[in-house]
Amino acid sequence: MAKLTIPAQELMYSGHAACPGCGPALAMRLMLKGLGPRTILSIPACCWTVIGTPYPTTALRVGVLDNPIEATGASISGLRAAADALGMKDVNIVGFAGDGGTADIGLQALSGMLERRTNAIYVMYDNEAYMNTGIQRSGATPWGAWTTTTPTSGGLHGKPEAKKDIMGIVLAHRPAYAATLNPAFPEDFDRKVERARDIVGPRFLHIFAPCPPGWKFDSSETIALGRLATDTGVFPLYEVVDGQLHITRKTGELKPVVDYLKAQGRFRHLAGDDLVTIQTQVRTDYERLLHREREDLSRPH
Amino acid sequence: MTQKVLSGNYAQSYAAMLARTQVISAYPITPQTSIVEKLADFVASGELTAQYVKVESEHSALQVCVSAAALGARTYTATSSQGLLLMHELLHWASGMRAPIVMGVVNRAVAPPWNIGADHTDTMSQRDTGWIQFYAESNQEVLDTVLESFRLAEHPDVRLPVMVTEDAFYLSHTVEPVDVPEQSVVDAFLPPRESHAILTPGTASRLGSFTGPDHYVEFRRHVADAMERVPNILTIVEEEYQRATGRHHGGALPTYRTEDADAILITMGTATTTARSVVDELRASGRKVGLARLRLFRPFPDDEIRQLASTVDRIGVVDRSYTFGRMGPAATEVSGALYSASHRPALTSFLAGIGGRDVTPHEVHAMFETLLSGATPSTHWEDLEEEVKVDG
Numbered sequence: 001m002a003k004l005t006i007p008a009q010e011l012m013y014s015g016h017a018a019c020p021g022c023g024p025a026l027a028m029r030l031m032l033k034g035l036g037p038r039t040i041l042s043i044p045a046c047c048w049t050v051i052g053t054p055y056p057t058t059a060l061r062v063g064v065l066d067n068p069i070e071a072t073g074a075s076i077s078g079l080r081a082a083a084d085a086l087g088m089k090d091v092n093i094v095g096f097a098g099d100g101g102t103a104d105i106g107l108q109a110l111s112g113m114l115e116r117r118t119n120a121i122y123v124m125y126d127n128e129a130y131m132n133t134g135i136q137r138s139g140a141t142p143w144g145a146w147t148t149t150t151p152t153s154g155g156l157h158g159k160p161e162a163k164k165d166i167m168g169i170v171l172a173h174r175p176a177y178a179a180t181l182n183p184a185f186p187e188d189f190d191r192k193v194e195r196a197r198d199i200v201g202p203r204f205l206h207i208f209a210p211c212p213p214g215w216k217f218d219s220s221e222t223i224a225l226g227r228l229a230t231d232t233g234v235f236p237l238y239e240v241v242d243g244q245l246h247i248t249r250k251t252g253e254l255k256p257v258v259d260y261l262k263a264q265g266r267f268r269h270l271a272g273d274d275l276v277t278i279q280t281q282v283r284t285d286y287e288r289l290l291h292r293e294r295e296d297l298s299r300p301h
Numbered sequence: 302m303t304q305k306v307l308s309g310n311y312a313q314s315y316a317a318m319l320a321r322t323q324v325i326s327a328y329p330i331t332p333q334t335s336i337v338e339k340l341a342d343f344v345a346s347g348e349l350t351a352q353y354v355k356v357e358s359e360h361s362a363l364q365v366c367v368s369a370a371a372l373g374a375r376t377y378t379a380t381s382s383q384g385l386l387l388m389h390e391l392l393h394w395a396s397g398m399r400a401p402i403v404m405g406v407v408n409r410a411v412a413p414p415w416n417i418g419a420d421h422t423d424t425m426s427q428r429d430t431g432w433i434q435f436y437a438e439s440n441q442e443v444l445d446t447v448l449e450s451f452r453l454a455e456h457p458d459v460r461l462p463v464m465v466t467e468d469a470f471y472l473s474h475t476v477e478p479v480d481v482p483e484q485s486v487v488d489a490f491l492p493p494r495e496s497h498a499i500l501t502p503g504t505a506s507r508l509g510s511f512t513g514p515d516h517y518v519e520f521r522r523h524v525a526d527a528m529e530r531v532p533n534i535l536t537i538v539e540e541e542y543q544r545a546t547g548r549h550h551g552g553a554l555p556t557y558r559t560e561d562a563d564a565i566l567i568t569m570g571t572a573t574t575t576a577r578s579v580v581d582e583l584r585a586s587g588r589k590v591g592l593a594r595l596r597l598f599r600p601f602p603d604d605e606i607r608q609l610a611s612t613v614d615r616i617g618v619v620d621r622s623y624t625f626g627r628m629g630p631a632a633t634e635v636s637g638a639l640y641s642a643s644h645r646p647a648l649t650s651f652l653a654g655i656g657g658r659d660v661t662p663h664e665v666h667a668m669f670e671t672l673l674s675g676a677t678p679s680t681h682w683e684d685l686e687e688e689v690k691v692d693g
Contacts, residue, residue, distance in 0.1 A: 076368070079369065
């Protein structure tokens with residue numbers, strides 16, 4: 001019998017308020033398995049504010065501090081400072097924020113936390129729009145995606161700007177550890193969480209978090225869509241330790257991006273040149289990643 | 302006890318050190334900077350064992366304190382003017398989370414136009430955030446009030462954040478002799494914080510959370526009740542501080558020569574010192590005038606104001622800021638307190654010292670003359686310069 005590599009412990013209770021097939025819920029569940037119970041989360045306004053269930057209940061078997069949407073980076077700096085001042089040992093301090101709360105309004109506090117080398121993990125769970133407020137575009141929404149503020153009526157093509165490269169921004173701060181994670185690959189996900197847990201310094205996890213109502217796909221398809229995201233090169237899995245980039249899942253030839261796009265209603269309006277544009281961009285980005293990996297490996301360290 | 306020659310800013314720093322603050326977080330802004338610079342020196346020299354988190358904005362500075370306080374640490378920060386305005390959102394978080402943060406605020410004008418002079422607009426516009434507010438008159442009072450504020454903030458019946466304010470430059474950058482209590486005296490007065498921390502590693506807990514109408518109002522009411530308990534607890538804290546150090550700053554509304562007065566001015570901060578000398582002068586010439594100082598602005602000392610008003614027919618309130626569309630903010634509060642008073646004196650709102658303009662004895666004189674003459678305009682801009690013209 002195969003050995004289970006994912007920790008059996010459950011720190012996320014049933015009874016949470018997530019939608020069926022919710023990527024952010026899977027992300028939280030898997031992340032807490034890897035981190036264990038001695039974890040304090042700081043959560044800004046985001047889907048998880050609500051998923052975590054209202055006062056006086058909680059869906060998580062760890063400590064949770066709510067914070068305003070733009071302040072997660074600062075909040076985890078404060079938690080770590082207090083833990084150090086009070087002599088609290090062996091506690092994971094973790095910010096768990098959405099893409100809007102990280103790549104848009106929370107970018108300054110994130111940058112501050114990384115720059116001052118706060119010993120904490122910052123997680124951006126990426127459902128690629130402001131989902132909790134009703135699917136408005138964020139800086140992390142990909143090019144061409146429909147959202148309620150990037151409509152496709154009147155021949156418009158959804159979001160006219162590219163997705164913000166949050167990993168590029170984070171890596172420019174030279175974090176102790178940074179990785180991309182996808183709940184569709186739970187072994188890889190858990191290994192990265194545990195690796196992050198055991199490293200000292202500022203750590204960043206970018207988690208792919210599909211949103212069935214926001215992306216317009218059936219809630220039974222979350223994992224299948226997640227696998228497509230990585231295997232088409234849209235969301236490649238890699239980690240960067242001490243500046244060395246390593247791609248953690250390679251499948252040889254990438255699957256066509258159109259397989260990923262056609263599985264979601266938010267890209268339904270795209271055709272022809274639009275699909276070619278996206279495919280070209282994904283391939284270029286993926287090749288750039290391969291190039292970076294080769295460069296890092298050949299560099300003496 | 303040691304006597305040192307300290308600025309108001311250094312008085313803040315010394316108090317935060319003596320309080321054995323565990324987490325400090327701050328962002329620089331003129332004229333607050335020397336507070337946080339001195340604290341950096343204390344931490345660097347080992348005189349203060351604290352985590353000092355140097356952040357990228359005031360918003361983050363207060364978030365660091367809120368989060369650190371949530372885990373049980375004693376926290377301090379300081380800011381001024383625009384920085385306080387940027388903190389506004391976090392001010393609500395701090396009181397709502399019952400975080401006993403103490404913050405030094407150097408009262409400074411807000412832009413535009415840029416102006417770094419003394420002005421109370423910054424803290425007055427934070428009246429409704431659930432913070433206790435003190436306005437100091439001297440550097441000694443700054444130091445003493447910061448120490449008292451930690452006791453008050455951490456009291457189990459209060460658990461609210463406190464601002465200790467000082468006028469820009471008149472206190473922040475002006476030095477005077479300050480008695481600095483011995484560490485052992487402060488330790489006896491202010492023991493380590495007894496944490497009521499909800500967040501503990503290894504346990505299911507949530508601080509903040511969200512609620513519908515079914516619980517929200519009860520949370521707000523808790524804050525309101527805590528605020529109402531402040532005056533009684535302040536009385537106890539001040540008495541204990543007096544026993545420890547021999548100093549007492551007169552509670553929420555210290556008064557000066559108000560017995561039998563025909564007119565009383567109510568001031569805040571450093572304008573009080575000038576006004577006191579004018580009272581002495583006028584008293585010497587037989588004019589019956591008195592003075593009261595709003596040392597505590599939140600919670601507002603309604604009872605003390607009504608007591609003050611019971612024997613006088615004319616009150617003027619001197620504000621160093623203005624509520625557009627209304628009058629001086631302290632005047633509106635005094636007016637509110639007087640509504641239910643058995644005796645309601647005529648009330649004039651004087652605006653003076655805005656944007657760092659000096660409040661001179663000449664102007665205070667004129668205010669008393671206005672009150673004593675029986676003319677009681679509702680609002681009077683005392684120090685407008687008629688010959689100064691600006692674009693409007």
